Amino acid sequence: MKLFxxxxxxxxxxVQLVLLWIPFELDYLYNTRLGFMRQILFMNETYNLYLISWIFWIIVIVSILVTLFLIINKSKEKYIRIIWLVILLLITIFLKINIGRNAPLYYYDLACFCLVILIQLVIVKKKFQKGEFNYVNFHKNR
Known part of the structure; x- marks a missing residue:
């Protein structure tokens, strides 16, 4: 089970590394002389891209609720998790507000980043359940 x-x-x-690499590759394809990504984007203009924006706001709301829940249940072991979730929350809000919404690849980039954030939340949650980031266990192992 440990190996699994x-x-x-x-x-x-x-998967996180691939999802972080995809926006750079899409940008490269978009800027080629052939305009490969431009053709794909114009073909996909009829699709509803608001789903990605909804996913983003759901992630922000979940992060806020989890952070508030952890702040209410204060303990020394959970401060690292609280700080990590606040950092993720600030990064996602910064990306939503400051990156140009008129950029042609904005929603594709935002979708990739949202998936990376979800995977990161799963990893952090699993590590804390196993007690690998526990403050007490850290000092016992020293």
């Missing part, structure tokens, strides 16, 4: 958990963690990390 490690393989799943490695798979999650690889």
């Amino acid at each position: 958990n490690r393989l799943m963690a490695m798979l999650f990390i690889v």
Whole structure:
């Protein structure tokens, strides 16, 4: 079971790296002389891209609720998790507000980043359930 958990963690990390790489590759394809991505974007203009915006706001709301719940249940072991969720929350809000919404690849980039945030929340939750980030266990292992 331990091997399976490690393989799943490695798979999650690889998926995160791929999802973080996709926006750069899409930008490269969009800026080629052939305009490959421009044709795809114009073909997809009829699709509803508001779903990605909804996913983003759901992630922000879940992060806020989890952070508030952790602040209410104060304990020294959970401060790292609270800080991490606040950082993720600030980054996502910064990306939503400051990145140009008129950019042609904005929603594609936002979708990739939202998926990375979801995977990161799953990893952090699993690590805390197993007690790997526990303050007490850290000092026992020293």
